Amino acid sequence: DTGVSQDPRHKITKRGQNVTFRCDPISEHNRLYWYRQTLGQGPEFLTYFQNEAQLEKSRLLSDRFSAERPKGSFSTLEIQRTEQGDSAMYLCASSVASGQETQYFGPGTRLLVL
């Protein structure tokens, strides 16, 4: 399968714990995006990378959130000191930078903070 993959698919954690999610984009896609989706809502943009450079971060991305893409391939999203409000689906997407680029989404990581 050459699509976008995310790991883990599900994560249950206790409030205050740290969690880290991984995203493997489609190979040769130079852009990688992170989104958060809560029940009944569309995805909300968190941040994106072009190669290894983090080009934009949403105001939704508090200082407890950090994302990296060290070698311009896979990316990690870490949430420190999780809160119940962090419970959501975290989606990753990748694309090739172009004028009408198509973002291909992964299956998401569903986080539940107890």
Added chain:
Amino acid sequence: KNQVEQSPQSLIILEGKNCTLQCNYTVSPFSNLRWYKQDTGRGPVSLTIMTFSENTKSNGRYTATLDADTKQSSLHITASQLSDSASYICVVSAEYGNKLVFGAGTILRVKS
């Protein structure tokens, strides 16, 4: 503020019937509009993409329309199947095409 509004919130139809989902947007500058299908617990999958100059685009039983003057789009599903049950999300790209503004989606349930 860039916004995408969809209606209805949810819809139940019988297998074989047609349906139309609506999308209104206030996104500027407009780059393109997509409809995505999102199955429960999965990531969204792109169905159609339309730029400013395109009025209609088809993908099998899915036909999307775009009226850039009124900033409205619709997704028409013909001869619905049980597998069409999903959330359909209208997504508008702003600026250079990579800033996506998502609607909340319409949840479609097709019953036998």
